[in-house]
Amino acid sequence: MFDFIDQKKVVYITFSVILFISAIIAPIGVFYPIKSMFITPAAYEIGTSSISMITGGIGLALLACGLVVLATMEQRVKKYGAAFILFVVGIAGVSFSLTDYYYITSENFVHNAPFALTSEKYEWTDFEKVEERIIKENGVTKVNAVTFYMKDGTVLDMKAGAILSMTGTIKNSVERSGGNVERIQEDEV
Structure with a gap:
């Protein structure tokens, strides 16, 4: 007899492993360069808080957990409900990580605090x-x-x-x- 392996589950688990590994590497290796690309070229120096790295890592880990839930749970309502909650919280963690930065230019200091969506500019x-x-x-x-x-x-x-x-x-x-x-x-x- 042949064992039937659900290909969707394999794909979910594969992507969840990638996201779990990325949760360790991506906050520093990916998120920080993304911030640097979208901040004005007039910035002398750019920084981010350590909380940013933690929220980004946790966000990616929660996205990975959502994929594991989709691959392992059998009850349809619970599976999609739990995965939806994990995805929403994970995306929030990643977005808070990406919006946490500060930089200086010749004219001002710009600060976007942790867990804030807007920045403050101080001359x-x-x-x-x-x-x-x-x-x-x-x-x-x-x-x-x-x-x-x-x-x-x-x-x-x-x-x-x-x-x-x-x-x-x-x-x-x-x-x-x-x-x-x-x-x-x-x-x-």
Whole structure:
């Protein structure tokens, strides 16, 4: 006798394995370059938060789980209902990952926060103060966090990512526009 293998199930499982592997690689290897392609060429530096990488990975993993559900569940209503929910949440995770970025140009700082769909643009004259927190770790002084205080009362606290390497450009731009820069030494780690 011949064993009958449902080809749809094989395709679903194959794509789910690809998506599971992509969940590890794609947030850094694919999503970040996609962001870079669609951000203005005037950007000096581009960054994204670590949460962006996590939401993108989880989103791809949920899409893979949706395919596994389609391949393994037999009850039609439960199968399509569960897969639909997993696909919707997975697509939301991927979209939040793709819309989480920040960059600097000669005129402004643009920030699209995690879990936000719209970006905020701050001219360098909008900055009241930049606080740079520095620590000494194993004898090396480094920037640990940066906090931006805007004239309209907005406070942006950024603890990790490319923003730490952008601080020199940001500090110079803010000082040239009349803002203050303050360095705060924190306890040694």
